[in-house]
Amino acid sequence: MNSYIQHLACSNCDATYPHTEPQNVCHLCGKPLFARYSLDQLKDNWKPDDLHTRPNSFWRYKELLPIQNDEDIVSLGETVTPLLNVNRLGAQLGLDNLWIKDESRLPTGSFKARGLAMAVSKAKALGIDKLAIPSAGNAATALSVYAAKAGIPAYIFMPKDTPAFNQKTCELAGANVTLIDGLITDAGKIVANRKINKGWFDVSTLKEPYRVEGKKTMGFELAEQCCWELPDVIIYPTGGGTGIVGMWKGFKELERIGWISKKRPRFISVQSSGCAPIVKAWEDGKSDAEPWQDADTIASGLRVPQAIGDFLILDAIRESNGAAISVSDGEIVDAMKLLPTTEGLLTCPEGAATVAALQPLLTDGLIGPSEKIVLFNTGGFQA
Ligand SMILES: *Cc1c(COP(=O)(O)O)cnc(C)c1O
C-alpha cells in the first residue's frame, strides 16, 4: 500500500466524496471530481531518488495514483514513453529546442491506455462488474482491452464512422459494440439514459474520476525526463481535454510535494478547424465553451463538440499564460508527412496537428525560436 489518496473532491464546489465507492460527477453541481492526496504527509515521505528502483512505467508514481493494492492493477505493460529530440524538424522551422513525447508506444497505440488502465484498475478494486463508454475511437479500443484483461464486460458506444481500427479492435477484444448515427456527445447521452437500468458504470472522460489520474502521468514522466525542470511550452491536441487538465493537476501536486518549482509550461491547445469549441471560447474570452455544430475532422480524437471539462481546460490555458489555436485538416495531412520525412516518426492526425500549429504559433509570436517546446504525439499511425 503506497497510495496517498484521501478522497474525491469536486473541481467546482466544496463537496467531497469517498474514493472507496464508485463515483461519477458531483451530486450537487454535476461537475468532474478530482482525487485528492495527503500531499503534506507525502512531502516528508517521498523523494525523487525513491524512483530509481521503480518499474519503467507510470505505475512508478504510485504514491500519487489512486490504486491502493497492487493486486488490483490491470496492466498490459505500459512503458514510460520516450521524449525525442526532433532537431531536424526544428531546424526546418527555426526552432532550436523542439521535442516530441511519443505516446504511440503505449498498449493499443495511444495515450488513452493511461486513463483506461487507471479507470479499469480502480473499477476492479471497487468490484464494478459492467463498464460502458461513449468514445470517439481510441478510448473504446483502450477500454476494450483493459476490461478484457480484468474480465469485466465492456459496452461501447461510438459513431458509425469511427476509424475501422477502433471498431475492429473492440470486436477482437470481445466488447459489446454499438455504432450510432451521431457523435461522441450523442453516444454519451445513450450511455447516460441506459446505465441505471443496465447496471453499467459510466467511464466517460471526466465523468469518471480516474482516467484523468492516468493522464496526469504524462506530466510526471515529462517532469522526470526533464530532471524536474519543466519545459517552456507544451503543445497538446485537445478533444475532451483530459490530458491538459490531468497534466495541470499533476504539476500542482509535484509543486506541493517540493519536486518542481513554480515554473509552469504554457499550455497551447490545438484543435481542428472542423471542431474547435475550446479555441472559439478562448478567442471569445469565455470561461466555458459552446457546443460546436456539425463537427467534422479527420482527427477523430479531436471530434468532441462539447467537453464537460471545458472550464478546466480553459482555466489551465489561462493560468499557464498559454493559448489555443486551430489548424485545418489539410494542414494536418501535410504535417503527417512532414514528421516522418524529417524525423522518421509516424503519427496520428491528432499528433500531426501539433506539428501543423508550429509555424502559425511562431509567426504570431506565441512561441519563441529558442524556447524548449514539447509536442505530444498522442497516438500511432493507423492505416
Ligand atoms: C482522445 C485523443 C485526443 C484528445 O485527448 P484529450 O486528452 O481527451 O483532450 C488526442 N489524440 C488522440 C490520438 C486521442 O485519441
Ligand SMILES: [Zn+2]
Ligand atoms: Zn460540485
